[in-house]
Amino acid sequence: MALSPRLEFRQAQSLTLTPQLMQSIRLLQLSHLELNNFVEDELLRNPLLERGDGAEPGEPDIPEVVERSTEITAYEDTVDRGDRIQDADSIADGYDTAVENVFPDQTAQDQLNPASRLDRNGSSEAGEAPDIDQFVASRPVLSEHLEAQSNLILRTAADRLIARYLIDGLNEAGYLTADLDALAEQLGAERADIEAVLLALQGCDPVGVFARSVPECLAIQLRERDRLDPMMQALLDNLELLTAHDMAGLLRVIGCDREDLVDMLAELRRLDPRPGLAFDSGPVETVVPDVFVRRGPDGGWQIELNTEVLPRVLVNRVYYASVTKQARAPGEKAFLSDCLSTANWLTKSLDQRAQTILKVAAEIVRQQDGFLTHGIAHLKPMTLRMVAEAIEMHESTVSRVTANKYLATPRGLFEMKYFFTTAIASSDGGGDHSAEAVRHRIRQLIEAEQVTAVLSDDTIAEMLKQEQGIELARRTVAKYREGMNIPSSVMRRRRMKNSQQMA
Known part of the structure; x- marks a missing residue:
C-alpha cells in the first residue's frame, strides 16, 4: 500500500486552561x-478599576437634607445654640481685630498648649483628628534593648561587634542559637574572646538571656538572686528526673530531704525560663473569620459572608467610554480593551469566589449540625469528596x-x-465516628481518672469499645494520646502520687 500525504478534518473537544481561568482558580x-x-x-495596574466602598462612579455625593419641624425641645435648642456658637477667630474677624484683643486669656492658654486647639469634633486646626496611635507607647524590642546595654558595658569596638553578632543569634525566647566556633571563624576572633563577651552579656536585663539551655537560663537567674548553691545546681543538672516526675530519684541524687526539695521547686517556679518573650518580637495578627454562622430565628443556621474583609471593586465604564473616544493609536485602544476585559474578569471572579465559599460553608454547616448544636462529641466524619458531591463541584x-x-460559630x-x-468504623453496626471526637473522648477519660485507677492505653481502648462501639488498637490510642501531648499512664500515675506527697 503506497503512502501519500492527504488532508483530513477532525472534530475534537479539549479543555484548555487559559491564564484567566488559572488565575480564577488561584483566587479560591x-x-x-x-x-x-x-x-x-x-x-x-488597571485604570478602569475603582474601589466600591463609596458611591457609584459618576454619581456625586449629595448631602442628605433633613426637614425639621418648627417646634423644638429645650434639649434641641441647647444643642443648636452650642452649634451656633462661633469660635474666637470668627468673632475677632467680625470686629476686624486680632484675637488677643478680644480674648487675651484664651490666647495665653493657646500659646501654652497650642496642640490643644481642637474643634468640637476633636479635629485639629489642620482639619484632621489626632491619631490615637501617636500617643500609644511602643513596646521595646529585645535586640534594641540589649544593644543599648552592650554599648555601656563593653569598652572596645571589637567587643561591641561580637556583641552585635551574639544579639543577632538570639531567638524569641532569648536563648543563644549561634555556634560560638562558627562565629569565631566568621569574625576571625578567638573563642575565648567571644566567651568573655558572652559572659558579660549574660548579666544584661532581662536576666537569663544569652543562655544556651534551660538549666543555664535558670542558673543565671538564680546566680543573680544569690540562690545558686551546690544543691540547687545539682537540681538543675538533673532536670530530666524532674520532667519524669521521679522525685525519689531526685532526692537520692541531690541528697536533700523532701522539705528542701519542695522549697527549691517553689524557687524554680518563680523564675522565667523564656525571658525574651517579655519583649515585642512582632505584630500580633488576629484571625478574622471569612464566614459567620449564627442561629436563626426559626431554629436553623444563618450563614453570612464577612463583607468587611472582602474587597469591593467596580468597573468605571464612563471613564472607559471617554478615554476610548480620544484614543487614536491602535496600541492605546488595545490597552484599554485589555484593561476592560481584565476588570470584568476580576469582578466576576470575586463574585464567583464569594458564592463558592458561601456554598461550601453552607454544606459544612448542614453536615455538622450536630457539632454546632451539641459539641465536639457529635462531630461527624466528613471528607472533601462528600462536600464536593453534595454541591456538585470538583474535590x-x-x-x-x-x-x-x-468559620465563626457559636x-x-x-x-x-x-x-x-x-x-x-463502629463495631456495633452504628454510624461512623470522627477521629477528632474520639480524641476528645480519650482526653475526657484521662482527665477524669483517679490516682488509684490510672487508665492504660489498653483500658482506654476497651472502654471506647464498650461505650460507643469504637474499636481501636492500643497503638492507635497511644498515637492519639501522644498527639495531644498527654504522657503515658506510668508518667501520669507518678505525677499524681508526687503531687499528693508534695501537698
Whole structure:
C-alpha cells in the first residue's frame, strides 16, 4: 500500500486552561489578606478599576437634607445654640481685630498648649483628628534593648561587634542559637574572646538571656538572686528526673530531704525560663473569620459572608467610554480593551469566589449540625469528596476553598479544614465516628481518672469499645494520646502520687 500525504478534518473537544481561568482558580485558595493585596496591585495596574466602598462612579455625593419641624425641645435648642456658637477667630474677624484683643486669656492658654486647639469634633486646626496611635507607647524590642546595654558595658569596638553578632543569634525566647566556633571563624576572633563577651552579656536585663539551655537560663537567674548553691545546681543538672516526675530519684541524687526539695521547686517556679518573650518580637495578627454562622430565628443556621474583609471593586465604564473616544493609536485602544476585559474578569471572579465559599460553608454547616448544636462529641466524619458531591463541584475546588478560611460559630472560631476528619468504623453496626471526637473522648477519660485507677492505653481502648462501639488498637490510642501531648499512664500515675506527697 503506497503512502501519500492527504488532508483530513477532525472534530475534537479539549479543555484548555487559559491564564484567566488559572488565575480564577488561584483566587479560591487565597486568604482575605492575600486577596486584598492582589486587588491592590490590580487597582494600581488597571485604570478602569475603582474601589466600591463609596458611591457609584459618576454619581456625586449629595448631602442628605433633613426637614425639621418648627417646634423644638429645650434639649434641641441647647444643642443648636452650642452649634451656633462661633469660635474666637470668627468673632475677632467680625470686629476686624486680632484675637488677643478680644480674648487675651484664651490666647495665653493657646500659646501654652497650642496642640490643644481642637474643634468640637476633636479635629485639629489642620482639619484632621489626632491619631490615637501617636500617643500609644511602643513596646521595646529585645535586640534594641540589649544593644543599648552592650554599648555601656563593653569598652572596645571589637567587643561591641561580637556583641552585635551574639544579639543577632538570639531567638524569641532569648536563648543563644549561634555556634560560638562558627562565629569565631566568621569574625576571625578567638573563642575565648567571644566567651568573655558572652559572659558579660549574660548579666544584661532581662536576666537569663544569652543562655544556651534551660538549666543555664535558670542558673543565671538564680546566680543573680544569690540562690545558686551546690544543691540547687545539682537540681538543675538533673532536670530530666524532674520532667519524669521521679522525685525519689531526685532526692537520692541531690541528697536533700523532701522539705528542701519542695522549697527549691517553689524557687524554680518563680523564675522565667523564656525571658525574651517579655519583649515585642512582632505584630500580633488576629484571625478574622471569612464566614459567620449564627442561629436563626426559626431554629436553623444563618450563614453570612464577612463583607468587611472582602474587597469591593467596580468597573468605571464612563471613564472607559471617554478615554476610548480620544484614543487614536491602535496600541492605546488595545490597552484599554485589555484593561476592560481584565476588570470584568476580576469582578466576576470575586463574585464567583464569594458564592463558592458561601456554598461550601453552607454544606459544612448542614453536615455538622450536630457539632454546632451539641459539641465536639457529635462531630461527624466528613471528607472533601462528600462536600464536593453534595454541591456538585470538583474535590480540588473544595480543597482550595477551605484553605486558609475560617468559620465563626457559636462554639468558637474554626478553620474550615478542622471539620474534615477521617472516619472510624463502629463495631456495633452504628454510624461512623470522627477521629477528632474520639480524641476528645480519650482526653475526657484521662482527665477524669483517679490516682488509684490510672487508665492504660489498653483500658482506654476497651472502654471506647464498650461505650460507643469504637474499636481501636492500643497503638492507635497511644498515637492519639501522644498527639495531644498527654504522657503515658506510668508518667501520669507518678505525677499524681508526687503531687499528693508534695501537698
